[in-house]
Amino acid sequence: MLFNSIEYIVFLPIAFGLYWLVFKSNLKAQNLLLVVLSYVFYGYWDWRFLTLIFLSTVVDFIIGKKIYTANKKSSKKWLWTSVLFNIGILGFFKYFNFFVDSFSKMLNIFGYDNQDNLTLNIILPVGISFYTFQTLSYSLDIYRKKLTPTHDFIAFAAFVSFFPQLVAGPIERASRLLPQILHKRSFSYTQAKDGMKLMLWGLFKKIAIADALAPIVDDIFVNYTQLSSPVLIMGAVFFGFQIYCDFSGYSDIAIGTSKMFGIELTSNFKFPYFSRNIAEFWRRWHISLSTWFRDYLYIPLGGSKGEKSNTIRNIFVIFLVSGFWHGANWTFIFWGGFHALLFVPLFLSNKNRVFIEGTVGGNSILPSIKEILQILSTFTLVTISWVFFRASSVNVAFEYLTKLFSSPNFEPYPHPLGYRWLDYFVLLGLFLCYEYFIRRDERNPIPFRSRAIRFLLYVLLVFGMLLMYDDHIDRSFIYFQF
Amino acid sequence: MKKLVIKSIVYFVSILVVLELLARVFHLHSEDPQRFIDPNEVEKRVPNSEGFAVTGNRNQNFSKFRINHSGFNSFREFNPSFSNTEIALIGDSFIEGFHEDYDKSIGKKIEEQLNNKTEVYEYGYAGYDLSNQLHLLQAYAEEFEKIDYIIIYLDYRTDLNRDTYTPDRERIQTLASPIFKIRDRFKIILYASRIGVLDPIQELIIKATPQKKAIESKWNHEENRDSLLLNNFKTLCSKYPINYTKTFFLIDGRKTPSSFLDYCNVNNIKYLDYGKIFKETDLPTTLIYDQHWNNHGRSLIAKLISDSLPTKD
Numbered sequence: 049m050l051f052n053s054i055e056y057i058v059f060l061p062i063a064f065g066l067y068w069l070v071f072k073s074n075l076k077a078q079n080l081l082l083v084v085l086s087y088v089f090y091g092y093w094d095w096r097f098l099t100l101i102f103l104s105t106v107v108d109f110i111i112g113k114k115i116y117t118a119n120k121k122s123s124k125k126w127l128w129t130s131v132l133f134n135i136g137i138l139g140f141f142k143y144f145n146f147f148v149d150s151f152s153k154m155l156n157i158f159g160y161d162n163q164d165n166l167t168l169n170i171i172l173p174v175g176i177s178f179y180t181f182q183t184l185s186y187s188l189d190i191y192r193k194k195l196t197p198t199h200d201f202i203a204f205a206a207f208v209s210f211f212p213q214l215v216a217g218p219i220e221r222a223s224r225l226l227p228q229i230l231h232k233r234s235f236s237y238t239q240a241k242d243g244m245k246l247m248l249w250g251l252f253k254k255i256a257i258a259d260a261l262a263p264i265v266d267d268i269f270v271n272y273t274q275l276s277s278p279v280l281i282m283g284a285v286f287f288g289f290q291i292y293c294d295f296s297g298y299s300d301i302a303i304g305t306s307k308m309f310g311i312e313l314t315s316n317f318k319f320p321y322f323s324r325n326i327a328e329f330w331r332r333w334h335i336s337l338s339t340w341f342r343d344y345l346y347i348p349l350g351g352s353k354g355e356k357s358n359t360i361r362n363i364f365v366i367f368l369v370s371g372f373w374h375g376a377n378w379t380f381i382f383w384g385g386f387h388a389l390l391f392v393p394l395f396l397s398n399k400n401r402v403f404i405e406g407t408v409g410g411n412s413i414l415p416s417i418k419e420i421l422q423i424l425s426t427f428t429l430v431t432i433s434w435v436f437f438r439a440s441s442v443n444v445a446f447e448y449l450t451k452l453f454s455s456p457n458f459e460p461y462p463h464p465l466g467y468r469w470l471d472y473f474v475l476l477g478l479f480l481c482y483e484y485f486i487r488r489d490e491r492n493p494i495p496f497r498s499r500a501i502r503f504l505l506y507v508l509l510v511f512g513m514l515l516m517y518d519d520h521i522d523r524s525f526i527y528f529q530f
Numbered sequence: 531m532k533k534l535v536i537k538s539i540v541y542f543v544s545i546l547v548v549l550e551l552l553a554r555v556f557h558l559h560s561e562d563p564q565r566f567i568d569p570n571e572v573e574k575r576v577p578n579s580e581g582f583a584v585t586g587n588r589n590q591n592f593s594k595f596r597i598n599h600s601g602f603n604s605f606r607e608f609n610p611s612f613s614n615t616e617i618a619l620i621g622d623s624f625i626e627g628f629h630e631d632y633d634k635s636i637g638k639k640i641e642e643q644l645n646n647k648t649e650v651y652e653y654g655y656a657g658y659d660l661s662n663q664l665h666l667l668q669a670y671a672e673e674f675e676k677i678d679y680i681i682i683y684l685d686y687r688t689d690l691n692r693d694t695y696t697p698d699r700e701r702i703q704t705l706a707s708p709i710f711k712i713r714d715r716f717k718i719i720l721y722a723s724r725i726g727v728l729d730p731i732q733e734l735i736i737k738a739t740p741q742k743k744a745i746e747s748k749w750n751h752e753e754n755r756d757s758l759l760l761n762n763f764k765t766l767c768s769k770y771p772i773n774y775t776k777t778f779f780l781i782d783g784r785k786t787p788s789s790f791l792d793y794c795n796v797n798n799i800k801y802l803d804y805g806k807i808f809k810e811t812d813l814p815t816t817l818i819y820d821q822h823w824n825n826h827g828r829s830l831i832a833k834l835i836s837d838s839l840p841t842k843d
Contacts, residue, residue: 054730068531240534385640466818467590506541507548514718515558515588519726 049092051301052254052523059089060263067309068235074318075232079206082229082309086211090175093215097173100137105208107133109184112197112204115190123191130187141176146376176217177373181340183208186222195223203229212305216385216527218297218316218336225311235311242492243307249493250300252509257479258294259523260472260516262285267464268453269438272448279461280452284431287438289476292321294333294526303491318490319483321430322408324422325392327400329430337373341366358394363387363395379445383436407487415484465520475516498517533589549718559717560584560724563597565705567666567697570718573662574601574655583628587725596632597687600653605633610676615648617839618674620663621683621780626654629822639832644839651677659682660763661695662771679839681778681802686759687784691767711723756787763790778802778838780831784809802838804831 049055063085071078091098107130108131114126121137139147188209189195198204207226213219268275275283299316314336324331330338347363364385371384394400408423409415415423432449439445463469486493496502561581575597576817583837600608601647610616619625619637627635633709635649653666655797663682663767674680684690704710713719722728783791783803794801808815815827823831 054734213834235531237534241537244538265611265761273679274785297683331740464818466586467588471588503541503544507545511552514722514725514727519729 049089050524051305052251060308072235076200076202079202079229079234081201082206082211083202083209083461086206086209086214089211090214093209094171095175097176100173100176101179101209101214102205104134104137104183105205107282107380108186108208109198109201109204112190113199116197121263125390127187127191131184134184135308138176138180140249140402141172143376160352173231174366176215179208180221181337182222185219185340185344187227189223195226198226198230200230200373209309210306212302212309213313216302216525217334218299218302218314219340220336224314227437235310238307239310245303245305246300246307246491247507248304248506250297250302250304250511253293253297253300254525255315255513256509256516257475258290258297258526259518259521260475261290261293262521263421263464264472265438267447272444272451275282275451275461276455276457276459277452278456278458280455282446282461284435284438284448284452285473286430288321288427288434289435291434291480291526293479295311297525298525299495307345315490319407319487321427321480322352322423322484323426324419324488325394325399325426326387326429327394328403330387330391331404337370341370341373343371350394359395360392363391366376368390378442379436382442382445383433385475386433386436390433390475409484409487467520471516475512538726545829546718550716553717553721556589556763557582557592558584558587558589559720561595562714563595565599565702567699567702569603571575571695571697572666572669573657573697573702575603577601584724585629585817587721591629591817591820593629593631594633595628602651602653602655603635604629604652605635605638606649606651608673610649610651610673612676616677617648617650617679617835618653618677619650619681619683620653620658620666622653622658622689623656623687624685624822625652625683626656626706627652627828628656629817629820630825630828634825634828636832636835639829640836643832643836651818656705657698659689659691660766661692663689664766664772666694667772668770679777680773681835682777683779683780686781686790690759690762690766693762694769751839756789760787760793762789763793772798780804782808802834804834807834 049059055361063081067078067085071081082270084506087098090101111126111130111133115123115130118126172386186195186204198207201224203327206229207220207222210220210225210229261335262418265287268279269287272280272283296317303313303315316334318332318335318337319331323332346362346366349365350358351361351362363426367384367388368381369384371382371387374380391400435448435452436442436445439448470471489495494502494503494505551726560583562580562583563581564576565573566576577599579597580842581595583593583595585593595603596605598604598665602608617637617640619640623629623721625636635652637652641648653663655662658666660682667680719728735825755786777800779794779799781801781803783805786803792800793799808827811826811830815823815828815830817824
């Protein structure tokens with residue numbers, strides 16, 4: 049079920065009503081309702097893969113308890129069982145064909161002509177990368193004595209399958225989400241209201257910006273060989289906005305929905321395009337994933353302690369793995385590697401932690417010239433990396449970039465659906481200005497005290513969605529494929 | 531909880547009211563002049579009205595229409611006479627031309643190409659198929675008797691699905707039903723409906739209508755569709771005799787089966803194939819976000835007609 053679908057518009061009020069009106073007095077019943085709602089939500093897409101979520105839930109619930117009660121040696125074995133099980137599921141559904149195909153190509157290089165097609169027609173279950181990481185963190189936290197296992201299976205099932213963040217995150221830690229599910233929740237008007245505001249903002253980003261840019265980006269990336277540099281630059285920049293508004297829009301709707309059910313999720317985006325260097329960008333982009341890799345991969349590998357060469361290795365490992373997490377394609381690995389190359393110089397010059405606190409512009413109205421230049425240079429590098437992320441293959445990405453730097457003549461490019469260009473530039477300009485205005489708090493996108501201004505903004509957001517709505521496109525979220 | 535529900539409803543209604551105002555101020559909605567069935571059982575528009583048709587979101591295609599005294603969108607009134615030269619252009623929405631200003635229509639272009647010595651009457655109505663068109667010829671036989679050339683636009687795939695004419699009272703009734711009246715009264719709903727926001731709701735309703743599905747699937751499994759359509763054509767032509775000396779079918783040869791073209795050739799039924807000229811041109815011939823002909827497409831059609839008729843000086 050998509051957040052931006054008519055089914056969800058019907059689903060949400062029913063779920064909300066049942067949750068707060070019918071089941072509010074009984075926590076167990078409320079949690080059971082959450083599990084049922086989450087399974088309906090997920091099963092609406094493909095009910096067959098519910099068995100996978102259920103299996104993952106049962107296995108990690110049992111293993112979690114085993115890890116906790118076993119001695120150190122056995123507990124490590126149980127941990128490895130959990131890791132192998134979760135990574136095994138992920139590996140089979142997401143990476144099997146990639147590895148077989150790459151292996152086959154490697155054999156060809158060495159002269160073995162493998163005629164048999166070993167790849168399988170595997171459907172990628174939506175959200176598998178997200179919920180496997182979530183359950184994995186449960187086992188890892190218990191092993192590291194940061195969490196005690198729960199004995200409440202229903203609560204654990206609700207934690208694994210919690211529908212707002214089930215298919216595209218934010219990837220929640222058990223230590224943060226599970227206690228909220230285990231404790232009685234009471235309805236808060238302010239929390240629900242804030243949730244609705246976030247949902248509106250997220251829907252605006254998805255419908256008015258990401259979906260509106262999608263056909264342009266698709267057209268440019270398909271026909272890049274015939275287009276000039278300015279158009280290719282526009283294609284890459286538009287994709288940057290498309291993926292940001294698509295994914296952060298999803299996260300906002302997820303966080304907003306969750307607030308309506310009395311549960312707080314982690315922030316996933318903090319205005320990443322106002323980052324002043326790549327290190328800051330990664331503290332603001334897909335936060336739940338980057339912190340996951342930091343805590344469960346980077347730090348266990350040694351983090352930044354010890355030899356610089358080891359740290360550089362660790363940086364490359366987490367960026368490459370992070371890229372590979374996105375999909376079974378070399379383009380994502382190149383994307384991750386490119387970011388590692390951008391990050392390492394910052395680390396070597398001790399500038400990777402200069403923007404840990406505060407936001408661009410501080411308390412002043414406008415950013416300084418220096419900050420503007422820093423933002424522009426970071427945005428340019430990130431935009432170049434998006435070409436790898438969006439291209440169908442590494443070759444295509446390099447061809448795109450080569451063309452981008454070698455065809456400076458401007459040639460008219462009509463909108464693929466016949467719309468006015470001006471609308472898009474005005475929209476993106478206003479969007480950036482507004483995001484800059486609200487840059488201090490990503491969880492409060494409509495911060496005005498005046499009721500009239502808030503109302504005006506609600507109207508403008510809905511009107512913007514209606515103006516930019518396009519029924520010719522696929523409305524699913526980009527991160528569903530990961 | 532109660533506060534949240536009440537405030538949500540208040541905000542929802544207030545936002546809708548402001549959106550309604552905005553839709554009216556920016557004229558985002560398309561006007562659809564009222565349809566009716568006249569005493570001759572001909573479906574047409576209620577005469578004498580003007581308005582604007584809008585296609586796409588954000589007023590991408592904004593055009594003025596004018597329903598004349600005869601109930602068709604045209605820049606002129608239809609007053610045929612034996613002394614003047616007239617051309618009748620009959621067809622569906624492609625001829626009705628709500629996607630263009632009425633004074634830039636195909637008819638107007640034909641008249642200009644024929645040095646304004648010929649009058650072109652556009653009998654276009656969205657939804658017309660061949661049975662509608664032939665019934666129109668029969669119902670207004672006296673009028674068409676005076677007209678020198680008759681061009682009938684025929685989309686082979688969609689215009690031959692029936693072999694007899696009955697006025698579509700159901701559609702008129704549906705459009706006059708309370709749901710459609712509400713839709714037409716609230717411009718924001720009309721706009722949302724036009725751009726596809728309400729499509730999922732309509733799809734849900736269609737999904738919940740099994741009877742219609744069954745009919746559709748039966749039609750889709752029809753093996754000899756082309757021959758069935760040709761039979762319908764033959765039946766219609768025998769039921770509504772056509773003056774073949776002055777009648778031309780305007781067809782897209784690329785989308786019309788050769789069996790039909792052969793039948794026309796054998797029986798001296800004249801047709802104008804715009805598929806050839808559309809194929810030859812490098813420029814797009816239809817609107818990008820709409821299947822209808824754009825200005826270039828209309829110019830090509832007008833040229834084809836004016837070049838093909840012996841009235842040109």
